[in-house]
Amino acid sequence: MTAQTQIGTSAVAGADARSAAGILAGAANKMDAKQVKVYYGAKQALKGIDLAIPERQVTALIGPSGCGKSTFLRCLNRMNDTIGIARIEGLITLDGQDIYDREIDPVQLRARVGMVFQKPNPFPKSIYDNVSYGPRIHGLASRREEMDEIVARSLQRAGLWNEVKDRLKEPGTGLSGGQQQRLCIARAIAVSPEVILMDEPCSALDPIATAHVEELIDELRENYTIVIVTHNMQQAARVSQRTAFFHLGDMVEVGDTEEIFTNPRDERTQGYITGRYG
Numbered sequence: 001m002t003a004q005t006q007i008g009t010s011a012v013a014g015a016d017a018r019s020a021a022g023i024l025a026g027a028a029n030k031m032d033a034k035q036v037k038v039y040y041g042a043k044q045a046l047k048g049i050d051l052a053i054p055e056r057q058v059t060a061l062i063g064p065s066g067c068g069k070s071t072f073l074r075c076l077n078r079m080n081d082t083i084g085i086a087r088i089e090g091l092i093t094l095d096g097q098d099i100y101d102r103e104i105d106p107v108q109l110r111a112r113v114g115m116v117f118q119k120p121n122p123f124p125k126s127i128y129d130n131v132s133y134g135p136r137i138h139g140l141a142s143r144r145e146e147m148d149e150i151v152a153r154s155l156q157r158a159g160l161w162n163e164v165k166d167r168l169k170e171p172g173t174g175l176s177g178g179q180q181q182r183l184c185i186a187r188a189i190a191v192s193p194e195v196i197l198m199d200e201p202c203s204a205l206d207p208i209a210t211a212h213v214e215e216l217i218d219e220l221r222e223n224y225t226i227v228i229v230t231h232n233m234q235q236a237a238r239v240s241q242r243t244a245f246f247h248l249g250d251m252v253e254v255g256d257t258e259e260i261f262t263n264p265r266d267e268r269t270q271g272y273i274t275g276r277y278g
């Protein structure tokens with residue numbers, strides 16, 4: 001990252017920086033973004049985002065279409081590296097370590113910072129193979145029984161085990177949309193990530209499947225740090241403890257979700273959450 005030296009090591013910042021970022025006392029920051037700017041060619045999509053991601057909480061990113069939420073999310077596990085014209089400046093740390101450091105292998109990083117996409121995207125493989133794929137390439141199981149154990153545990157954690165335990169050899173693509181999304185969550189969990197990024201994970205799901213995934217997100221935060229992009233304000237209010245409001249490439253404000261929804265400081269946030277625009 002080019003701007004790293006100017007910015008210095010912020011890492012898991014001290015109490016002052018933490019309170020400046022609005023983080024509750026006592027909650028450690030799992031990730032920290034300082035002055036993150038993203039350009040797609042000549043177009044600037046993020047204008048210098050400062051945002052701390054507290055550990056074992058759900059942080060929701062909200063804001064009107066095109067404001068840069070997905071771009072920011074993709075910075076957190078270097079998915080933007082795969083977009084040729086994307087250029088990133090600033091500093092992002094995971095447990096205090098610069099994730100854009102030359103020493104960091106993006107594949108290993110993405111095992112620690114997993115991602116669930118908007119449209120469920122199971123591989124054209126069996127349910128079992130969908131979940132075992134990551135552990136296999138990362139060498140997490142040496143024997144078949146160990147892999148069976150990882151697959152079962154991941155599907156249980158994703159709330160899907162009871163529905164699929166008798167059909168693990170069937171294709172993942174044969175499941176319903178909501179089940180496919182939980183399969184993708186199981187696949188993300190299988191490599192034991194520390195952070196899970198979710199980009200509008202319920203937008204392709206019906207209300208019942210959405211409720212299922214929301215319950216799951218609530219359970220997962222016991223063990224994982226979660227960042228979710230959502231257009232659904234009720235969803236942000238239901239599942240997250242922290243909410244950050246993005247607007248035209250800026251992060252306008254961040255705070256406790258309840259505070260953001262009941263007492264926003266900035267009139268742009270207020271306009272958005274009351275439906276005046278977006």
Ligand SMILES: Nc1ncnc2c1ncn2[C@@H]1O[C@H](COP(=O)(O)OP(=O)(O)OP(=O)(O)O)[C@@H](O)[C@H]1O
Nearest residue numbers: 040045063064065066067068069070071072083085
């Ligand atoms: N791959 C890309 N190439 C060029 N421009 C892009 C690319 N991805 C995003 N952008 C642009 O960057 C800006 C931010 O897009 P981004 O998808 O991050 O916004 P968003 O807030 O997630 O939007 P939405 O809610 O509609 O998904 C937009 O102007 C978008 O057109």
